[in-house]
Structure formats: structure tokens, C-alpha cells
Amino acid sequence: MLHALLIINKAGGLIYNRDFTDGLAKLTTNEYLVMAGTFHGVHAITSRISPVPGSSGMEVLETDTFKIFCFQTLTGVKFLLITDPSQPNADATTRKVYELYADYVMKNPFYNPEMPIRIELFDSNVQKLVRQTNATG
């Protein structure tokens, strides 16, 4: 099960968030913003404290009840996927979301880079992807 998707821009600002599962405790928008900023910082720290130079930041955060998958693009945009602990292939799903982002956000002339994403086509395609993933997974 995919629970939520967050997209964080290279400055640590939250530019997109969606919950997909009903009946779970919800965060307020403000809490989401704080969480995005915090994650951005933690991600930067994890990439620095690695004993091996040139390491990427945190990729998975695992707990008893959920997992957070993080995929950072070359340009510094982070895709965060909050899932069930048993979710297979979440990594591949973040790549697919990246693809949708590249198609429907970056190729949209009405989108201002680094700003919150309010694009219907992106929304509907993300929904479709989540439905597919949740049906098979």
C-alpha cells in the first residue's frame, strides 16, 4: 500500500503532497511543511556523516508500521513515498513518479519551477499510478 507522496524541491520546500489512504491520521499542511524541511536537513546530514566520501543521502527509513522511500534526482528534487512496511518495489514507483513529474510538470509551460505543483493532469496521472500499484501490490 502506498500511503502518501511528497515532493521536496532543492531548497527543502514542500511542493507537492497527497495522501492516498483513507482512515489514517492526517497531518496538517503546516506539519507537512515542517516534515519536508526536517527531512531535507536529515538527508543532507546523512550524506555528510557517511564514512565513505561521495555518498548519497538516506534512501529508506524503516519502522514497524511504515517505510519512507526517498529518491533524489540529479537536480536535487526529492520524491518521498510513505508506504506500508511490506510494500515491494517502492523504488521503482518513485522512478515512475519522477517520470510523471518530468512529463506533466516540467513540460508544462504554466508551471513555475520550485513552486507548489497545482496541475490537474499530474494529479490524475499520479492517482492512476497509485491505484495500479496498490491493486497489484
Place this chain on the structure above:
Amino acid sequence: MSQSATRASSHGRRPPILERNLVKGRTNEVSLPAFAFLFCEMLSYATKKSSGIQDMEKKLSDFGYRVGIRFLELIVFRDRIGRRDTRLLNVLSFIHSTVWKTLFGKPADALEKGTDNEDEYMISDNEPNVTKFIAVPKDMSQLSCGAFIGGIVEAVLDGSGFPAKVSAHATASDQFPLRTTILMKFDKSVLLREKSFEPR
């Protein structure tokens, strides 16, 4: 040295566009993302340079006109061996199938005659490649990015000797949110000529 070597090898594989055979051009497809980014910039330019939505559609249609008028030349050479259509319906089906196939890789989805007026015809595309990635924001909901395709159609009609007023409309349905209809309103002279073809 390595640079010139790679250039030579890529040159061997694919000659520059001006040296390619015009006729053998049908497999020369352009990457859709590359075009999407170009179109994105064209739209941004049109937004910056225009005062309102109508002005913007006019600009897009002008861009399309410049494509269409050159494209007609090429496609007539390639597919029609220089033959020119004289009847209205032939020209319309030429646009609906040949032009669309060459431009977008598929025929248009519908070709209809206007119900209210004799001189109106419509071509619809359920998911135009040109606007595939574009979601028009709510405050500009009247804008139809298909104006670019409209411009191409207008140029093809003009170039074939069928002057018409062409406009593009977003006719979204639940099934096809990007459906675009190109409305062609033909000049009086076209219809008069068409009548004179009919057997008396």
C-alpha cells in the same frame, strides 16, 4: 581529435538534414519530449509577448501557419507526387489522414460537417501530441493550445487554395480530457467553386 572522430562517425550514420533524401523522410521521427520542451518555450514566449488570451492564440496560430505552409510543400512532394486536390472533401480527408499521420503518427479521430452551417467542417483529435503534457490553469481556461494545430490546418488549406477561417476549441470530455476540435469555416468562393463542380 576524439571530437572530430565522433563527428565523422555520427556523420557516417546519419547525414545532416539538408543532405537527406526528401522522399525517404518518413521514418525521421522527432522525439516527443524534445518537441514538448520546444512547444513549452513557444507557449511561454507567446504568454510573455501577448496582452490577452485571444492575442496569444493568434500568436500560436501564426507559429502553426509558418509550419503548415512549409509542411504542405513537403508532403505534396512526398505523398502526392505533386498532385493537387481540387475538391473540398478530398482536401479535408487529406488533412484528416495524410497530414495528421505525417505530423502525429496517427489519423485524426473525427471529421465532421457542421450541423448549423453549410460552410463549417470540424476535425477532432482525442489526444493531440502537441498538448499532451499541458494542463491549462483555471484562470486561462478559455485558452486552447490547439491553436497551433489550427494554424497548421489553416496554412494547408490556404496553400491548397481553400481559404478558410480556422479556430481551435478544447472540447474535453471525461474520457478524453485533452480532446481538441479544429473548426474550419470556409470562404464563400470555395463553396461557390464547389457548387460549380456538381453535375447539372
